Amino acid sequence: MCSHAKGYRRGVHTYLDHAATTPARPEAREALERALDAANASATHVDGQVARRLVEEARETVADALNCSPHDVVFTSGGTEADNLAIKGIVWAAARGGHPPHVVTSSVEHAAVLETLAWLERRGEAQVTRVAPRADGRVDAGDVVAAVHENTVLVSVMAANNEVGAVNDVAAIVAALNDDVVVHTDAVQAFATLDVDVQAWGVDAVALSGHKFGAPQGVGVAVLRRTVPVEALIHGGGQERQVRSGTYAVGLISAFAAAVHATVAQRAHLRARLAVMSARLAQGLGDIDGVHLTGPTDPARRLASHVHVTIDDVDPAGLALALDSAGLAASSGAACGSGAAKSSHVLEALGAAGTPLRLSLGWSTTDADVDRALDVLTRAIGDVRAGTAVDLAALAR
Ligand code: PLP
Numbered sequence: 001m002c003s004h005a006k007g008y009r010r011g012v013h014t015y016l017d018h019a020a021t022t023p024a025r026p027e028a029r030e031a032l033e034r035a036l037d038a039a040n041a042s043a044t045h046v047d048g049q050v051a052r053r054l055v056e057e058a059r060e061t062v063a064d065a066l067n068c069s070p071h072d073v074v075f076t077s078g079g080t081e082a083d084n085l086a087i088k089g090i091v092w093a094a095a096r097g098g099h100p101p102h103v104v105t106s107s108v109e110h111a112a113v114l115e116t117l118a119w120l121e122r123r124g125e126a127q128v129t130r131v132a133p134r135a136d137g138r139v140d141a142g143d144v145v146a147a148v149h150e151n152t153v154l155v156s157v158m159a160a161n162n163e164v165g166a167v168n169d170v171a172a173i174v175a176a177l178n179d180d181v182v183v184h185t186d187a188v189q190a191f192a193t194l195d196v197d198v199q200a201w202g203v204d205a206v207a208l209s210g211h212k213f214g215a216p217q218g219v220g221v222a223v224l225r226r227t228v229p230v231e232a233l234i235h236g237g238g239q240e241r242q243v244r245s246g247t248y249a250v251g252l253i254s255a256f257a258a259a260v261h262a263t264v265a266q267r268a269h270l271r272a273r274l275a276v277m278s279a280r281l282a283q284g285l286g287d288i289d290g291v292h293l294t295g296p297t298d299p300a301r302r303l304a305s306h307v308h309v310t311i312d313d314v315d316p317a318g319l320a321l322a323l324d325s326a327g328l329a330a331s332s333g334a335a336c337g338s339g340a341a342k343s344s345h346v347l348e349a350l351g352a353a354g355t356p357l358r359l360s361l362g363w364s365t366t367d368a369d370v371d372r373a374l375d376v377l378t379r380a381i382g383d384v385r386a387g388t389a390v391d392l393a394a395l396a397r
Contacts, residue, residue, distance in 0.1 A: 013327040014372045018212075018305060018362030019162055019189060020331060024255070025214030025363065031251075031258035032216060038250035042237065051250050058257030062221055065264045066206065068198035074222045074240045075253050079188040079209030081244075082222035083112035086184045086205040087156060089230035089243060091126050094153040094182075102127045102151040106139040108166075108346045109158050112207075113186055117156075127151070133349055136296040137166030141173045148181060155183045159190035163346040163358060164295030165306025167194065174202035182228050188212055188220075192263060192362065193271045193304050204228045210252070214363055215259035219252035266363070274304040274361045277370050281307045281359055284374040288381055290314075294352050305361045310347070310354030314384050319355060322380035328373055331358040 015023075024032075039047035041055045056070070063070040076082045087103070094101045105117055107130040120126035129147040133139050139157050148155065155177060160167045170185050177183065184205035187196045192213040198206060206223035210216065224230050224243065236245030263270075279299065285291045290312030296302045311319070320332050332355065347356055359373060 012372070013329070014369050014376070015329045016359040016361060016365070016369060016373055017329045017331050018192075018365065019165075019358065019360035021211045021217060022192065022214055022362035023364050024216050025259050025262050027258040027262045028210075028215045028255040032255040035251040035254040038254075041248035041250050042239065051248070054250055054254050055248050058253045061257040062260050065260045066196055066198050066208075066223060067200065068223055069226070071241075072198070072223050072225050074224055074244050075249070075256070076220045076222050076244060077218055077249075078211070078220040079110075079186065079207050080112040080220075082207035082209070082220045083110070083156075083184075083186055084116050085222045085230070085233055085244060086207060086224060087113065087116045087154070088120065088233055089224070090154050090182055090184070090205065090228060091120055092231035093229035095125065099151050100125050100127050101153040102129070102149060103154045103156065104129045104131060104144055104147045104152055105156045106131045106133060106144075106158065107349050108133050108137060108139070108161055108163075109156065110162055110186055110188065113156055113158070114345070131157075133161075133166070135350065136301065137161055137164045137294070137346065137350055138296060138301060139168050139173070141169060141176045144173050145176045148177065152181055155181055157183075157185060159185045159187040159196065160194065160303050161295070161346060162189045163344060163356075164308040164350070165189070165303035165360075166295045167301050167303060170203060171201045189303065189306075193267060193274060195267070198223055198225075210256040210259055213259055213263045215256040216252060219249060219256045221256070263363075270363055271304045274365065275299060277361055277365060277367065278304055278307050278359075281361075281370050281373065282309075284370075285309050285377065288378060290354075291381070292352075292354065294347070294350065294356070307359045307361075309357050310352050311357060311381060312354050314355045314381055316355045318384040319357070319380060322384055323376065326376045326380060328376045328380075330373070331360070332356060 038051040041051040059070045059073045062073050091101050103126050117128045121128050131143045131147050159170050174183050182204045185203050186207045188209040191208050204225045208221040210219040230243050232243045234245050239245050291309050294308040
């Protein structure tokens with residue numbers, strides 16, 4: 001049973017939607033609590049200096065974890081803002097009149113990247129090429145390079161896909177590009193289980209989101225190498241190198257760093273544990289007739305935290321109702337801002353048909369969660385397919 005569901009759910013509950021949000025880690029809760037009464041970190045008095053020290057220590061923790069300079073770390077409100085800051089900031093700084101800067105991205109990025117680029121494009125401020133993924137959902141370095149031309153200022157390709165968990169070889173993409181192209185990667189889904197190494201990958205900008213690895217919602221990081229010109233999106237008091245003004249969220253930033261520290265310390269072990277659990281889940285689901293695994297089959301090319309399947313002959317609404325009634329939280333599509341399920345651009349790009357289902361695991365997932373998910377899903381798919389009234393009471397046990 002998942003810790004963060006306890007507060008508002010009764011009865012048996014299994015939470016397998018960690019890609020949407022993972023519960024806060026105890027270390028992050030403690031750090032948040034400790035910093036809740038912090039002074040304004042820009043104040044010059046001693047209390048302000050104490051608060052500022054918390055922010056700068058957090059910055060160093062994050063920089064250590066990402067193998068970059070603390071000067072490159074900009075705290076934001078989350079992954080969406082980090083993506084917006086990197087993309088708009090870099091494109092606007094590169095605009096010199098004449099042709100709008102050209103950006104290469106993939107068609108399977110998160111909305112935080114795709115919508116930002118579409119907005120710039122509509123305003124005539126960027127020209128965008130969207131590279132299709134290969135059949136397994138991965139973006140090929142050669143395809144990216146082929147889309148680059150003399151006007152290209154930015155390449156933005158995610159480190160791992162949020163829906164199907166396909167992992168991209170970001171270092172190979174960077175290696176294949178000329179040095180004058182700036183590279184941004186959305187590592188929001190990758191960070192929980194994969195080493196994110198700014199130097200080794202050779203990237204200039206990275207987006208992270210705290211609530212995907214055990215910090216509270218509402219805090220993230222944009223890594224922006226200082227050598228890359230960036231326009232500010234939020235103007236004000238000039239915090240964060242003048243690119244992201246606003247009073248420091250000392251508590252959230254401390255909690256973010258505590259979650260980063262715990263994640264890095266436990267990551268290899270968590271990755272191994274989740275790989276076993278997700279393989280068992282994938283195998284069990286694959287044994288059900290008409291259930292197909294989406295994304296890479298090679299475990300080295302998929303996140304250990306993600307299992308994505310499509311299911312034949314199952315009414316999506318019926319399945320969602322059955323899972324809700326059974327107390328199994330999983331995603332039947334990417335959650336969108338309005339909370340409604342919508343058709344997935346990722347599955348469209350992969351040409352995948354059937355009812356989609358993503359089960360995503362995290363630091364608090366247990367073997368018992370996997371057992372129960374397999375049991376519930378086997379029964380729910382059978383019931384919904386048979387068109388028999390789903391035995392909600394039985395599913396809830
Ligand atoms: N990028 C990816 C790949 C994501 O999965 C998400 C959230 O689901 C985001 C960006 C947005 O992050 P946030 O929720 O912190 O705004």
